[in-house]
Amino acid sequence: MAETVLETVNLTMRFGGVTACDNVDFSLKARELRCLIGPNGAGKTTFFKCLTGLLTPTEGQVIMRGEETTNWDTHVIASEGVGIKTQVPNVLDGVSVQENIWLAARRFCSSADASRKTEEVIDRLSLSTIATSEVGRLAHGERQRVELGIVAAGDPWLVLLDEPAAGMTSDDVEQMIEIIHDMTKTAAVIIVEHDMQFIRSVATEVTVFHQGRILMEDHVDTVMSDPTVRNVYLGKKA
Amino acid sequence: MREITLQRFAIALVIAGIVMTLLPLMVGTYTLTLLLVYGMLAMSLGLIWGFGGILCFGQAAFFGLGAYAYAIAAINFGESTVPMIIAVLVPAAFAAVLGGMMFYGRLGDVYLGVITLVVTLIFFKFMNSTAGPEYVIGTARLGGFNGIPGYQTLNVPGLPEQYIYGDSLYYVTFIALFVVYWLVNWVLQSPFGRVAVAIRENEQRASLMGYDIRARKTVLFAVGGAIAGLAGAFYANWAEIVTPGLFSLGQSAEIIIWCIVGGLGTRLGPILGAAGLAYLKFKLGQQMLIDNAVITGIILVLFVLFLPKGLVPAIEKIWRLSVGRKRGRRPARSRRGRAASHG
Numbered sequence A: 001m002a003e004t005v006l007e008t009v010n011l012t013m014r015f016g017g018v019t020a021c022d023n024v025d026f027s028l029k030a031r032e033l034r035c036l037i038g039p040n041g042a043g044k045t046t047f048f049k050c051l052t053g054l055l056t057p058t059e060g061q062v063i064m065r066g067e068e069t070t071n072w073d074t075h076v077i078a079s080e081g082v083g084i085k086t087q088v089p090n091v092l093d094g095v096s097v098q099e100n101i102w103l104a105a106r107r108f109c110s111s112a113d114a115s116r117k118t119e120e121v122i123d124r125l126s127l128s129t130i131a132t133s134e135v136g137r138l139a140h141g142e143r144q145r146v147e148l149g150i151v152a153a154g155d156p157w158l159v160l161l162d163e164p165a166a167g168m169t170s171d172d173v174e175q176m177i178e179i180i181h182d183m184t185k186t187a188a189v190i191i192v193e194h195d196m197q198f199i200r201s202v203a204t205e206v207t208v209f210h211q212g213r214i215l216m217e218d219h220v221d222t223v224m225s226d227p228t229v230r231n232v233y234l235g236k237k238a
Numbered sequence B: 001m002r003e004i005t006l007q008r009f010a011i012a013l014v015i016a017g018i019v020m021t022l023l024p025l026m027v028g029t030y031t032l033t034l035l036l037v038y039g040m041l042a043m044s045l046g047l048i049w050g051f052g053g054i055l056c057f058g059q060a061a062f063f064g065l066g067a068y069a070y071a072i073a074a075i076n077f078g079e080s081t082v083p084m085i086i087a088v089l090v091p092a093a094f095a096a097v098l099g100g101m102m103f104y105g106r107l108g109d110v111y112l113g114v115i116t117l118v119v120t121l122i123f124f125k126f127m128n129s130t131a132g133p134e135y136v137i138g139t140a141r142l143g144g145f146n147g148i149p150g151y152q153t154l155n156v157p158g159l160p161e162q163y164i165y166g167d168s169l170y171y172v173t174f175i176a177l178f179v180v181y182w183l184v185n186w187v188l189q190s191p192f193g194r195v196a197v198a199i200r201e202n203e204q205r206a207s208l209m210g211y212d213i214r215a216r217k218t219v220l221f222a223v224g225g226a227i228a229g230l231a232g233a234f235y236a237n238w239a240e241i242v243t244p245g246l247f248s249l250g251q252s253a254e255i256i257i258w259c260i261v262g263g264l265g266t267r268l269g270p271i272l273g274a275a276g277l278a279y280l281k282f283k284l285g286q287q288m289l290i291d292n293a294v295i296t297g298i299i300l301v302l303f304v305l306f307l308p309k310g311l312v313p314a315i316e317k318i319w320r321l322s323v324g325r326k327r328g329r330r331p332a333r334s335r336r337g338r339a340a341s342h343g
Helices: A044-052 A074-079 A097-106 A111-124 A140-153 A170-183 A196-202 A220-225 A227-232 B006-026 B029-051 B059-077 B081-104 B109-128 B167-189 B191-201 B203-208 B213-239 B249-262 B269-284 B292-306 B311-328
Strands: A004-015 A018-029 A033-037 A059-064 A082-085 A158-162 A188-192 A205-210 A213-219 B159-163
Touching: A004 A044, A004 A188, A018 A044, A018 A188, A018 A213, A033 A044, A033 A196, A044 A074, A044 A158, A044 A188, A074 A082, A074 B203, A082 A140, A097 A111, A097 A140, A097 B191, A111 A140, A140 A158, A140 A170, A170 A188, A170 A196, A196 A220, A205 A220, A205 A227, A213 A220, A213 A227, A220 A227, B006 B029, B006 B167, B029 B059, B029 B167, B029 B191, B029 B213, B029 B249, B029 B269, B059 B081, B059 B109, B059 B213, B059 B249, B081 B109, B081 B213, B109 B249, B167 B191, B167 B213, B191 B203, B191 B213, B203 B213, B249 B269, B249 B292, B249 B311, B269 B292, B269 B311
Parallel strands: A033 A188, A033 A205, A082 A158, A158 A188
Antiparallel strands: A004 A018, A004 A059, A205 A213
C-alpha cells in the first residue's frame, strides 16, 4: 500500500469573520492524482495556499512525508521537493524560457546538472522552439507550459497545480494532460480546477469542497453523478 | 546573459587602458577622479536596483558612511590601507543589518524606499549635530557641520609617507572602478546573480522555486552598501574632507537620476549616467544664468518621456538594428548557428 505523503488535520483558515477552510482533513498517497473541485468561494485556493505556505493556517496541521510543515515558509516547502503552480501564470517574464527552467533546476543541483536538466525538460515539454524567447512575450498557453517546466525541473515528489488548464486552447490542454500524467510516474499531484472536461480527462479521484469543508471524496464518475454535488457545484437541483 | 570569457576580459582591459589614457587629454584628472567615484556609487545602486529590484532611496547613506569610516579610521591609524578596508566593511555591515530588518520584516517597496530615505536623513541630522568635543571616536572628532578635515589620504600600502594623489589617484580610482565593474559582472553571471534577477522579475516565483529571497536580498543589499562605501572612501581621498552634505537628500536623488538616465538593468549605464550628469553639473556650475538642478530635472523628464529605459539600452537598440540590417543583406547561412548558448 502506498505511503501517505500529504495530510492535513483539522486545517482551518479564517479571514476575520469568514472561515475559508473549516476543519479540513485530507490525505494523499504517493503518486496519487487528486482533483479539488468546488464552486467559487468553496475554499480550494485557500486550502492550496495553506499547503504551499503562502498562507499560515489559523488552526490545524499540514504534514508532508511525516513532518509537520504548517508554519514553514514557501521557499522551505518548495526546497523540500514540492512543485507549485499558482492560479495565474507565475513566471519570470523578463528572462528566457531556458533561464526560468535553469533557475528552478539549479536550486536542487549544480550548474552543470541544471543545464542538463533544463535541456531535458525543454525536450519533454516541447519548448525547444521558444527556449530562447523572453517569457513575457509568450502566449498564455506557452507561459502555462513554461510554468509546468519550472515545476518539473525540480524533480518534485509532490506537485500542486492551481487551475493549470485555465485560458488554454484544446491542443494546449491535451498536451497539459500528457505532461500531468507523466508527472504522476514520480510524484503525487493535486490539481485545483474548474474545467470539468479537463477533470474527467485527467483524474480518477476527486475531492469536492463546499463552504470551506470537504463535501465528498470519490471517483470522478460517482462525484459527477451525485445529486448533492450537482446541486452545490453545477447549480442544478437534485 | 553573456558569459565572462578570458577573451572578453582581455578586450575590456585593452579598451579600459585606452580610455584611461585618453580621458586626461580631454578633462583634468581632478574632475575625472570625482566622475569615477560617482560612477562607482551609481554602479552600487545599479546593482541592487537594476538587477535586484531593490529601490533604495538612501544609497548616499552608505556612501557617506564609507567616507566617514575612512576619515575616522585614517586619523586613528595614520595610514590608508586598513581605513580603506574599514570603509568597505562598515557600510556593508550596516547595509546587512538594515537590509535584514527590512527584508525579514517583509516590508513593501514603498516602505523600503521611505525607510532608506529616513535613515539617510537621520545620518544627515546626526552628523550635523556632532560639533561638540564629546563626539569623538578614538582621536577623531566628528566635527558637526564642519565635517572632518586633515586626515591621512591614500598612500602606498605599508608606506604612509608615499601619498597617492593627483594623477596617481585618478589611475588608482580608474583601476578600482574597473575591478569592481568586473566583480559585479562576475556576481551577476554567478548563480547568485541570476537568482537576484529572478527575484527582481518575480519574488513569489523565486520563492516557489525554493530560494530564500529575504536572505539573498539582504546579501545583495550589503554588496551594494560595500561598493557605495568604497566609492565614499575614494571620495574622502579626493575631497580631503568629509561633511554631513554627503548624506543629503540631493545626493540620494542624484544617484537615482544617474541610474535612470544611464540605463537601469545595465552594468555600464549607471556609470555613464553618473559621469555624464556629474560632468554636466560641473560645467553648468561655472555659469550663473540657470540653476543646474533645473537642467538635471529637465534631462530626467526628457529621458523618462523619450528614453525610459535609459541611454545604454537605447544605444544597444540602435546598434542591434544597424547590425541586424547589415546581417539582413547577408545570405541566411551566416545567420544560422547563432542560437543563444546557455549554461
